[in-house]
Amino acid sequence: MGTAMAKNLAAAGHPVIACVRRPQQMGTLLALGLKPTTDLADVFDCEIVITMLPDDAAVRDVALGREGVKGLTAGLAPGAIHLSMSTISTAAASQLAAAHARCGQGYVAAPVFGNPDAAKARQLFVVAAGAPVDVERCRPLLDQLGQETFVVGADPAHANLMKLMGNMLTATALEMLGETAALIRKRGLDPGRFVKLMTSTMFGGRVHRIYGNRIAAQDYAAGFALPLALKDVRLALAEAESAAVPMPSVSVVRDRMMTAIARGYAELDWTALGLVAAEEAGAPTSRHAAP
Helix, strand or coil: CHHHHHHHHHHCCCCCEEECCCHHHHHHHHHCCCEEECCHHHHCCCCEEEECCCCHHHHHHHHHCECCECCHHHHCCCCCEEEECCCCCHHHHHHHHHHHHHCCCEEEECCEECCHHHHHCCCEEEEEECCHHHHHHHHHHHHHHEEEEEECCCCHHHHHHHHHHHHHHHHHHHHHHHHHHHHHHHCCCCHHHHHHHHHHCCCCCHHHHHHHHHHHCCCCCCCCEHHHHHHHHHHHHHHHHHCCCCCHHHHHHHHHHHHHHHCCCCCCEHHHHHHHHHHHHCCCCCHHHCC
């Protein structure tokens, strides 16, 4: 995701320094015409630094630093903005916003809905929150990365909460798509025809249409890998527990994702919920889809 986003910003004429944690990525970034580095200090002079990282720990390391390594809070100039586009917990978002504020810096949370293909095509949907003046400074970049930006308030944590709950709607939809496809297939019918019927009538949204067709086709190729999806599920359940809101459907999805990972499917997309549903039902499966 981050590589595609950096490429789009560079193509739009923005000077981009691409900081990566893995040196083996340097060649790929050079080939895309970017200026790669593995030294975080190389971005300290930037007015806006975008992070797209997998989890709370990685974002905290970059923003707050770790032993012997300065983070963004210590390195950025007052008035600079950390634009965090990662899907992280609301607690981490609040911690980072407070840390940047103490240093006179801005912090905007802007997680996205979409996959790497959507990132390449600039078809992401962005959910942004932060101080209005900071969000507006970031908007030209957000407009280059996605097809629409939804501003949900001044508290960065609210953007992350919205993103987590949106992912839970998707995750529970995938579970139901997998279960219904397993039943249709086990009865000897074509799940593809079922998905076409449903998406042409009652369930015409992007999730049911795109992921429904993938599950019907038993296409579980890598996209949003299961461990990352499970991370989001755990964050969502932590939010639910904190607010005393039962989320039994999400608990089911957590267990199904853990089952998939235990069966060796960690490298597959979260559509592999459909694979687990088929296996549990004893329905025919396309084993070549698994690693």
